[in-house]
Amino acid sequence: MTVSASPFSSAPSLLDHIRPQALALPESGIVEVMNYGRRREGLIPLWAGEGDLPTPSFISEAATRSLAAGETFYTWQRGIPELRAAIARYMSSVYGVPEDLERYHVTGSGMQAIQIALALTLSAGEEILIPSPSWPNAAAAAEVIGARPVAVPLSFDPARGFWLDLDRLESAVTPRTRCIFINSPANPTGFVAPAETLRGVLDIARRHGLWIIADEIYGRFYFEEGGLAPSFHEVMDPEDRILFVQTFSKNWAMTGWRLGWIEAHPSLGQVLENLIQYSTSGVAAFMQRAGVTALERGDSFVTHQIERARRGRDIVAAGLSTSNRVRFATPPGAFYMFFAIEGESDTRQLALRLVDEAGIGLAPGTAFGPGGEAYLRMCFARGEAQITEATERLVSWLKK
Numbered sequence: 001m002t003v004s005a006s007p008f009s010s011a012p013s014l015l016d017h018i019r020p021q022a023l024a025l026p027e028s029g030i031v032e033v034m035n036y037g038r039r040r041e042g043l044i045p046l047w048a049g050e051g052d053l054p055t056p057s058f059i060s061e062a063a064t065r066s067l068a069a070g071e072t073f074y075t076w077q078r079g080i081p082e083l084r085a086a087i088a089r090y091m092s093s094v095y096g097v098p099e100d101l102e103r104y105h106v107t108g109s110g111m112q113a114i115q116i117a118l119a120l121t122l123s124a125g126e127e128i129l130i131p132s133p134s135w136p137n138a139a140a141a142a143e144v145i146g147a148r149p150v151a152v153p154l155s156f157d158p159a160r161g162f163w164l165d166l167d168r169l170e171s172a173v174t175p176r177t178r179c180i181f182i183n184s185p186a187n188p189t190g191f192v193a194p195a196e197t198l199r200g201v202l203d204i205a206r207r208h209g210l211w212i213i214a215d216e217i218y219g220r221f222y223f224e225e226g227g228l229a230p231s232f233h234e235v236m237d238p239e240d241r242i243l244f245v246q247t248f249s250k251n252w253a254m255t256g257w258r259l260g261w262i263e264a265h266p267s268l269g270q271v272l273e274n275l276i277q278y279s280t281s282g283v284a285a286f287m288q289r290a291g292v293t294a295l296e297r298g299d300s301f302v303t304h305q306i307e308r309a310r311r312g313r314d315i316v317a318a319g320l321s322t323s324n325r326v327r328f329a330t331p332p333g334a335f336y337m338f339f340a341i342e343g344e345s346d347t348r349q350l351a352l353r354l355v356d357e358a359g360i361g362l363a364p365g366t367a368f369g370p371g372g373e374a375y376l377r378m379c380f381a382r383g384e385a386q387i388t389e390a391t392e393r394l395v396s397w398l399k400k
Contacts, residue, residue, distance in 0.1 A: 006141055018076030021146050029138070029348060029367030037355035042047075044390040045361040049135075049310070049336070051381035055290075056301050059252060062100055062293035066286035075285040077273045078107025078168040079261070083288045086295040087261055094220070095233045102266040105273065106288060108280045110217055110260035115141050115245040116260060116275045122147040126178045128213075131164050132339070134270065134370030135187040138215070148176070151370040161329035162191035162338075165245060166200040173204070178253045179211035180204070185229050188338045188368050188377040190331020192222065195230040202235055202242075218334040220302060223310050224321040229333050238265065250335075251302045252294040261289050290318040305381070309335040312380030313385040319391035323398045336380040338365070340374040341398070347376055358397040360390050 015023060034047050078084065078280040084101040092099040107113040114137070122128060124146030130139055132151035139149035152172050154162045182201060184193040190387070193201070205212050214232045232242055244263035248254040264272060276282060311383045316337045328339035344350045353375075363374030378394075380387055385394040 001137070011388070016191045019151060021143055025140055026136075029351075030363045032348075032365060033351045033361060035039055036352055037361045040355060040359070043355060043359050043361055044386060044393070045375075046379045046382065046387075046390055047361040047363045049379060050249070051253060051305065051335075052383060052386065053253045053308075054193055054256070056298065059290050059294045061187040061255070063286045063290040066289040071285040073285070075282050075288070076172070076271070077277050077282045079104070079283065080285060080292075083292050083295075086292045090392075094228065095231055095234050100266065102269055103263050104220070105262050105264070105269070105276060106283050106291070107260045107262055107276065108283050109258040110245055110249060111137060111141075112258075112280065113262040114138055114213065114215070114243035116272065116279070117245055118142055118145060118147070119275055120268070120271065121179045121213070121242065121374045125176065125177045127174060127368045128179050128181055129169060129172050129177060130181045130233075130369075130372045131169070131183075131191075133185070133189055133368035133375065134181075135183060135369055136369060138181050138183075138213075139369065141156050142187065147178075148314070150177070152187065153371045156329070158327065159331050160212075161331065162186070162189040164191070164193060164201075164202065166197065169201065170204045170208075173208050173210070178205060178207065178211060179213055182232075185216075185331075185333025187218070187334055188336045188365075188372065190329075190334045190336055190338060192224075192229050192331075192333040195234055198230055198232055199235045202232065202240065205241065208274055209241075209244065214242055214243060214244045217247050220251060221235070221306055221309055222333045224332050227306070242280065248291055248294055251305065252298050253301075253305065254294065257287055257290065259283060259291050280305065291372045302361075308383065309381045311342045311384055312382050313337065315384065315387050316378060316380050316391050319395045322395060325398055335379060336376045337380055338372075338375050339378070340365075341376070345374060347373065351376060354394075354397065358393045360393050 021147050037043050041157045080286045084104045087104045088101040091097055127148045127150050128142050129150050129152050131154050142149045154166050156162050249259035262282050320326045325342040347364040348366045351362050354360055363377040365372035
């Protein structure tokens with residue numbers, strides 16, 4: 001039997017005709033490992049940046065009630081007033097800032113908040129400074145719009161952990177630099193910028209006329225005294241060029257909801273509304289009702305999440321410290337252990353091997369940019385039994 005050739009087989013590749021910036025985007029190294037191992041029976045998946053608890057029922061039920069009430073129409077582009085007011089109250093309660101709902105705009109995830117912040121501050125050919133290793137999505141989002149992310153290597157030593165050298169940061173500024181992206185507490189390193197570092201970053205931004213995009217989504221996952229990571233809110237003046245990006249994903253176990261917000265000076269309100277209008281035209285009302293409930297009734301759940309993460313961190317740190325093959329520092333914030341294993345330089349292949357050989361799913365450091373290549377990332381926002389078992393599997397593998 002003769003099989004006819006596809007009428008499209010000789011056509012020029014469509015890939016030859018798309019934007020180079022889209023074509024050049026890397027595949028996610030995290031997703032590669034997830035796809036490789038997600039159906040393995042008995043595997044403990046610690047590769048993604050989320051815990052193992054579902055969204056609390058009292059939050060989900062708020063969305064159900066909204067749907068039952070028929071809230072399925074277009075809604076406020078900036079977010080329903082009730083959610084913006086709830087965000088304003090929450091931020092005032094946590095950070096002591098004035099309660100002003102005009103500073104807050106609801107977005108379809110923290111990721112969209114980052115994309116809007118980039119669209120507001122960066123043009124094609126301009127540069128954004130990003131301390132590295134870093135969560136890869138911010139750099140990739142800059143590349144999508146034709147901008148150039150510039151990695152600024154974090155420093156590391158086992159006693160101090162990861163830290164940002166301000167002289168190194170300022171030396172990376174060029175005439176094309178437009179903004180600095182600061183994620184603190186940080187994914188994947190657990191780096192937390194102390195207040196004096198935040199002041200130093202702000203001084204650099206002021207001297208060079210730069211924007212700061214402050215990703216403080218792990219701000220409450222801070223395990224040192226006080227329980228709240230230092231924030232740009234503590235050191236800024238009202239007119240400073242700072243955009244804050246936030247999400248409901250981590251605190252309230254709502255990763256799948258894709259709900260977040262962006263905080264900015266009220267004078268930027270109409271521009272932000274326009275950017276939301278011309279991307280998603282707003283967030284579904286029923287999701288926003290869930291957000292209101294999370295903020296108003298979810299604080300005890302957040303406290304529970306943080307304590308689980310603290311126990312998970314301590315279990316992993318204790319286990320890794322029994323091996324002389326592992327280099328790490330116990331992170332003061334976020335919920336990731338970022339560690340290197342002596343003799344293992346190809347962490348992409350290592351992460352795939354650990355799926356097969358240890359039954360655990362970790363993210364390869366190659367996914368997190370310059371400086372991350374030798375590391376693995378383990379999410380420890382899990383129940384005590386599961387994180388203990390995962391740590392024991394890893395330690396046993398290290399001994400082989």
